[in-house]
Each structure stands twice: as C-alpha cells, then as structure tokens.
Amino acid sequence: MHPVKTKKKLSRADKKQIEAAIARANRTDKKGKSAQDSIPYERMWPDGICRVSDSHYTKTIQFQDINYQLSQNEDKTAIFEGWCDFLNYFDSSIHFQLSFLNLAASEETFANSISIPPQGDAFDSIREEYTTMLQNQLVRGNNGLIKTKYLTFGINADSIKAAKPRLERIETDILNNFKRLGVAARTLDGKERLSQLHAVFHMDEQLPFQFEWDWLAPSGLSTKDFIAPSSFEFRTGKQFRMGKKYGAVSFLQILAPELNDRLLADFLDMESSLIVSMHIQSVDQVKAIKTVKRKITDLDRSKIEEQKKAVRAGYDMDIIPSDLATYGSEAKKLLQDLQSRNERMFLVSFLVLNTADTPRQLGNNIFQAGSIAQKYNCQLTRLDFQQEEGLMSCLPLGLNQIEIQRGLTTSSTAIFVPFTTQELFQNGKEALYYGINALSNNLIMVDRKLLKNPNGLILGTPGSGKSFSAKREIANCFLLTNDDVIICDPEAEYAPLVDRLHGQVIKISPTSTNYINPMDLNLDYSDDESPLSLKSDFILSLCELIVGGKDGLQPVQKTIIDRCVRLVYQTYLNDPRPENMPILEDLYNLLRSQEEKEAQYIATALEIYVTGSLNVFNHQSNVDINNRIVCYDIKELGKQLKKIGMLVVQDQVWNRVTINRAAHKSTRYYIDEMHLLLKEEQTAAYTVEIWKRFRKWGGIPTGITQNVKVRPDRALCKAV
Structure with a gap:
C-alpha cells in the first residue's frame, strides 16, 4: 500500500x-x-x-x-x-x-475533567483525597x-x-x-x-x-x-x-x-x-381538517346504519355500539381543537x-x-x-x-417535553465541585469566573450544611486555583481548615494583640482619580453603626464626617508612608475641633471606640495579610463590636482586591452571617456597592446566611 x-x-x-x-x-x-x-x-x-x-x-x-x-x-x-x-x-x-x-x-473522559493535578507541594495528599471523593460521587451519578x-x-x-x-x-x-x-x-x-x-x-x-x-x-x-x-x-x-x-x-x-x-x-x-x-x-392544516370531517361523515353514516338496524329489529334506535359513540365524540372534539384551539x-x-x-x-x-x-x-x-x-x-x-x-x-x-433538569458541568481548568444535581444525580462542576456574574450566596436553614459547603469550596479553590481566599468568620469555625492549608488566622478581640486599622487606605482603592470617595462611604457606614439610631445618620452629620475624612487623609496623601496613615483617634480629634454640635455628638459616640474599653480598632495595622488564605476570626468581639468588625474586614478585603487586580489575580471572599451587614441603611448601601464592584476588580464574593428575608422591602438587599 x-x-x-x-x-x-x-x-x-x-x-x-x-x-x-x-x-x-x-x-x-x-x-x-x-x-x-x-x-x-x-x-x-x-x-x-x-x-x-x-x-x-x-x-x-x-x-x-x-x-x-x-x-x-x-x-x-x-x-x-x-x-x-x-x-x-x-x-x-x-x-x-x-x-x-x-x-x-470512557472513564478517562470524566476522570480528566474532575481530577486535581499534583503540584509537588505539601498539599498533594489532600488533592489526591479530594479527587478520590469526586470519583466516588461520579460513580454514584450518571454511570x-x-x-x-x-x-x-x-x-x-x-x-x-x-x-x-x-x-x-x-x-x-x-x-x-x-x-x-x-x-x-x-x-x-x-x-x-x-x-x-x-x-x-x-x-x-x-x-x-x-x-x-x-x-x-x-x-x-x-x-x-x-x-x-x-x-x-x-x-x-x-x-x-x-x-x-x-x-x-x-x-x-x-x-x-x-x-x-x-x-x-x-x-x-x-x-x-x-x-x-x-x-x-x-x-397540512386544510388536509387535516378535511380528513377529520370525512371521518366524522363516515362515523355518522355508520351510526345511521346501526339505527336503521335497530328500527328493523324492533329495539330503541338510540342504542348504538359504544365504540361508535366514543369515536364520534372524540372526532368532533379533535375537529374543534384543529379549528379553534391553535392545534x-x-x-x-x-x-x-x-x-x-x-x-x-x-x-x-x-x-x-x-x-x-x-x-x-x-x-x-x-x-x-x-x-x-x-x-x-x-x-x-x-x-x-x-x-x-x-x-x-x-x-x-x-407532552413529550424534551426537558428535565438543567445540568451544570463545566470542563474548565478551574471548575469547582458544588454537589450533585438532585434530579439527575450528576456532578455540578462550575468555574464561577466563566459565569456572567461570579457573585454567590449560600442559603439554608440552621444545620443544613452552609458552612460545610463553604469549607468544601474553599478547600477545592485552594487546591485547584491560584486565587487568594479571605474569610470573615464570626463563629470561629474555619480556623482548623485554614491551619491545615498553612493559612493565617487573624483573631480580633478586645484582648487580642492583632490589630486592624479601619482607616487603612490603598491609593488604588477606587477607579476614580481620588480614592477618598469610596473610603468616605466606608467611614460613613462605620459611623452609622457606631452612632446608631433608627433613621441612621442625618444629612448634616454625613456632611461633617465627609469633611473630616478629607482633612484627616491630607498628610498621608501628601506623603504616603505607613506611619502617616491616620487612625480613628485622628478622626475623633478632628470632629472635636469642629464647631457644629452634631460634630460633638458624633465624637462623643466615637469616644468609647477611641479611648474607652472598645478601642480595639484604634491602632495601626500590625498583621501580615499576604498569605494566600486569611481568616478573620471575630467571634470574641462581642455583640457591640461584631458588626463593626465585619464591616472593617470587608474594607480590608477591598484593599486586598485592589492590590490583586494589579497583579491579575482573583480574590475570593467568604462572609458568614452576612445578614448582619444588611440591617442598617448605610452599611447595606456600602455592602451592595462593594458587592457590585467586586466583579470588575477580580473579586468573587460569597455571602453565607440563613436569614433570607432581611428587610425584603429594601431594594438594596434585593440587589445582592
């Protein structure tokens, strides 16, 4: 040949x-x-x-x-x-x-799409175990x-x-x-x-x-x-x-x-x-109608013949074979469907x-x-x-x-509807495992980066496995992708996982020596020429939580806070060195120096967080957050500080997102008990603003909550 x-x-x-x-x-x-x-x-x-x-x-x-x-x-x-x-x-x-x-x-086809390749690091044993779990789930599913x-x-x-x-x-x-x-x-x-x-x-x-x-x-x-x-x-x-x-x-x-x-x-x-x-x-519709009419005529003819037989035999002419009566009524119904019911x-x-x-x-x-x-x-x-x-x-x-x-x-x-249930099985290199389709038992594999919007929510009743789902996704993401992972942990649930993945747990409490400065500012904080616009939103949200009140901050109070924010950052913007970064006490002192009585009211509300017993956020940041996986443990902050802690962590995450965007790196943020941030007007507005901006900046936020109906009348909460 x-x-x-x-x-x-x-x-x-x-x-x-x-x-x-x-x-x-x-x-x-x-x-x-x-x-x-x-x-x-x-x-x-x-x-x-x-x-x-x-x-x-x-x-x-x-x-x-x-x-x-x-x-x-x-x-x-x-x-x-x-x-x-x-x-x-x-x-x-x-x-x-x-x-x-x-x-x-072939088994090879599926195996390639779910296996996590070894990287030659300390986590290959976990990768192997996770791949085995996926293979077992695959066998249970589509065979x-x-x-x-x-x-x-x-x-x-x-x-x-x-x-x-x-x-x-x-x-x-x-x-x-x-x-x-x-x-x-x-x-x-x-x-x-x-x-x-x-x-x-x-x-x-x-x-x-x-x-x-x-x-x-x-x-x-x-x-x-x-x-x-x-x-x-x-x-x-x-x-x-x-x-x-x-x-x-x-x-x-x-x-x-x-x-x-x-x-x-x-x-x-x-x-x-x-x-x-x-x-x-x-x-053809005309032919179909003609055919049915012809059939009805044939049935009527047969009916007449049966009636003639009945008269000749001497019994009631209304007694005709049941099949003939059934066929006649069905044929007339079919004709009506074709003529008047868009059939x-x-x-x-x-x-x-x-x-x-x-x-x-x-x-x-x-x-x-x-x-x-x-x-x-x-x-x-x-x-x-x-x-x-x-x-x-x-x-x-x-x-x-x-x-x-x-x-x-x-x-x-x-009636032979060709649809059953939508499958979600993406073959991308960074597709993560999200469970099994309840109807088809097939794996759900998704790369959220390929979706129109990568933002996500994990919803469920208490004890339904919300935290477990988040931990599984965090582990999968860490083993398969190169993304950074940040966790806001109000219940101290994630530390064992983070420790096993050689991550960093930052414990924030009134007795802790780990400090985060809520006034930290990254010069790439916003797309705008001045990074202060979005930072001002954050500090307004922070002050709203602190000042409280049923109606939140009043317009005059917002104006005073915004003015002081712009003043307090002047030194740092002129000479952006870490030691020039302001802290809450600098903002407090500026408020005290203002003439308006509203400024004194806000400053008094801030006092407990500056010089009082809740001054955990009145220090320069002293934690290293450059690890790939960082967990902020805020369990011991107490009821008074927990919401503030969650808001401060969210601001820290935004700082990390802005840094990672320049490095073309994605940042995944998991926020447990998210409903706490959606209760107050200003904090909800800031959270939604961050939620919307995350996608463009390479962030992938995931909210975890059991309380779906947090102020359902509020358009902001619906936006999330």
Missing part, C-alpha cells in the same frame, strides 16, 4: 487512522454489501448540510436542557405552552426529528453516560444551491424559538455531525473521532469510511450486532387515553446506553434503541424500557425484521425508514 500524501502534514496516528479506513473499505468492497452501504446518507458538507436522499437535505441543532421537572406548576405550564408554540412553527414542508443520545463515555439532545430538520429541494438558503432561514427561526424558551442551542457543522454518528457506531470502542476534510481527496475515501463500524449484523429479526455491541429497536404504541409528561424523562433516566428518536411530520396535526414515530454488551443484558434493558411504557399505559413493540431500518432511523440524520406513525395534536405531541 502506498503511503497517503496530503497537503497537511499528518501525524503517525492520523496516517494509521486513514490506512485502517482504506483497509476496511477494501475489505468490505469484496462483499455484496458493506457497512458503509447501510449508512443512509449520500453526502455531508463541511457546513453541516447533509443530503440523505436525492432531494432531501438536513441540518442538526444541538440544544441544552432547562429546569422543568422540579419547576412550579405555573412554570411548567409556561414551558409546555412555549413548547407547543415551538412545534406549531413547523409546517408540512419541514420534516424534523428529536434525538436523545445517552451514550457511555458514565453523556446525555445529548438534538433537533434535525430537513426539506426537499432540487439542489444544494436551492436547499441552503431555505435551511439557513429555518435554522435561524429554530434558534430564535429555542432562545424564547430560554434554551441554549447551536448548529453542528459537518465534522461535528460525523463525530456524532461515529459515537453511535462505535459504542463498543469509545475511540476518539479522527477526521479532517483534506484527508478525503488523497485517500480516495468517503466520509462514511471514517465513521462506519467494523460490521453490521442483522441475521435475526429481533436484534442486531454493531461491532461488538448488541442492539434492538422498538417503537412505542401510544394506547393511553391521556399521556404523562414523565414518559420521555423516564426513558432518558435509564442507566444504560440508549437512543430515543421522535420523527415528527406536520400535516395542528402531527404524524409521530417514536423509536427506542437499546444497546448492551451481551444478549442477556440487552434483554434486561428492553424489559426495563417496556416496563416504563407499561406504567403509562403504552406498549413498546419490537420492530420485527426491520432492525436495520430502525437503527438507521434512530440516527440523527432526519431520515425515517419506519412507516409506523401515530397521529397526534400539538398538545399531545408536546
């Missing part, structure tokens, strides 16, 4: 892949029918358009899940009505197929299945040139319709569609799909040669073999008078590889493809699927001697070779 030559330099693995495909093509050419011949499409283009027959062209859209099963009834109704409108978009010229693929993934959902739509056209603009218009409409439902969706290109088919045909091997468009010309191969399995075997009429996998296709007989929206979800909850495919063809008629083929490694296991999977159908008064029937056509109809190609169809209205078709 001559080596393959291409314009692009191929790796050894690529060459082996092409040569194996050539060998397979040569081998199957000697037989009457090859595996490639069974695959029912003619050509795939790079832009994702596929010609499945002489005049039928299709495209595929992948869509994500949204929360449905756990939603409130009114939300469910809104989603259902939106899905009805979605289905009504398709007219009789568009055939479409909904495909749900639950395929096994190694990757679940994907697709919509394939197709039209008839004379050529690709005629089909392309029509398909693009329909594609845009479908994507917009998905967007209205709140569903993320994207169109697959040709290589992605081939990869999707490769995954179906190679369930037994789970090999990565290797293919490039410029491999085709020099190799003389078609796209089918790169996706075809080693063999298809359709010897028996009941099942088939595809490579080393066994499979069987069944169709759903819809016998129930009423359908349940859990039917499709229960099929997709099965813990084995399967494909559920729904081929849906809209019937369309659809022809639906519902196919289920079960797979397994052995015939016995396949039988068990089919039995389980059949039990689900029975639960909803439906029947799953094997496609006898149509297994090949059934398999090809399950492929997301938009081609239905099974002519078993059931007529359903829009509402009846929409």
